[in-house]
Every structure is written in structure tokens, then in C-alpha cells.
Amino acid sequence: MANTNVTWSGLDKLMEELGATAGATIEAASSAMKVTTGQVQATAKQIAPKRTGFMANNISVEPVKKTATSVTGTVNAKAxxxxxxxxxxxxxxxxPFIRPAVSAAQSLxxxxxxxxxxxxDTFK
Incomplete structure (x- = not known):
């Protein structure tokens, strides 16, 4: 099984620079992580080598985890x-199929x- 965690930390610095509230920033990052992990999953399924399709069909996303200063999204290749x-x-x-998918989704x-x-409306 290949587990790939992407953690974005340093949200406290971003909040300070943007003048955004902690709650708004964490919620924005959490929502963005849900979108991003979905995109990573779709891309990884698309580029995964396929002999039988089992590996590609067993790439899943776990619920996003958030703390006061970080957001973590996990994409699992369960084969x-x-x-x-x-x-x-x-x-x-x-x-590689997970790492290129993660790299492609960073800007998203x-x-x-x-x-x-x-x-x-916390940053305009």
C-alpha cells in the first residue's frame, strides 16, 4: 500500500500576512484540500499503469484532517x-503515479x- 500525505503547515503565517481569521483560513484550506485530493485521486487513477485496473481502481481519498495550524489530505493506493x-x-x-498527481495539483x-x-470576504 502506498500512502501519500500532503500537509500544508504555516497557516498561522498566512493568516498574519493576509489579515484573515484563523477559522476562515483553516476552513478555506480544508475545503481546498478536499478539492485537491479529489483531483490527485482522479489524476493518479488516470496515469497509474494498468494491467488489470485493480491498482487504479483502489486509489482512494481519506477525510481531510485539520488542526489549528495545518491541513492534511491523504490519497491511498491500496493495492x-x-x-x-x-x-x-x-x-x-x-x-510513479501518485507523486506526479500531487505535483500537478499543488497550484490548484x-x-x-x-x-x-x-x-x-476575509481577503480582497
Whole structure:
């Protein structure tokens, strides 16, 4: 099983710079993380190598976790061999599908967070 956690910390610094409230910032980041992990899941399913489709069909998203200063989203590739495909072994080359999906979604997370903060009228 390959577990990929993306944690965005430092929300306290962002709140200070934007003058946004803690609650609004955490909610905006949490909402953005839900959108982003969904996008990561869709992209990973699309680019995952497919022989039978089992690995791609077993990529899931866990509920977003939030604290006072961080938001964590988790995308799981639940097939037992997912990490071998993602990172490779001494017998086979890596065929990454989670890491490229996360990289592709980073700008979506930032844009969505900013859009949510604007919607909340805490930052304009």
C-alpha cells in the first residue's frame, strides 16, 4: 500500500500576512484540500499503469484532517504492490503515479485556497 500525505503547515503565517481569521483560513484550506485530493485521486487513477485496473481502481481519498495550524489530505493506493510500482524495486523501474498527481495539483490547492478566502470576504 502506498500512502501519500500532503500537509500544508504555516497557516498561522498566512493568516498574519493576509489579515484573515484563523477559522476562515483553516476552513478555506480544508475545503481546498478536499478539492485537491479529489483531483490527485482522479489524476493518479488516470496515469497509474494498468494491467488489470485493480491498482487504479483502489486509489482512494481519506477525510481531510485539520488542526489549528495545518491541513492534511491523504490519497491511498491500496493495492499491496502500489509502493513497488510507485518507487520501483531492484528488479523493475519506478512508474510513479501518485507523486506526479500531487505535483500537478499543488497550484490548484493554492488557487482554491485563495478563492475560498476571497469568497469569505476575509481577503480582497
Amino acid at each position: 499491496d504492490y502500489s509502493s513497488f510500482v510507485e518507487f520501483g524495486t531492484y528488479k523493475m523501474s519506478a512508474e 490547492f493554492i488557487k482554491t485556497t485563495m478563492d475560498k478566502l476571497k469568497e469569505a
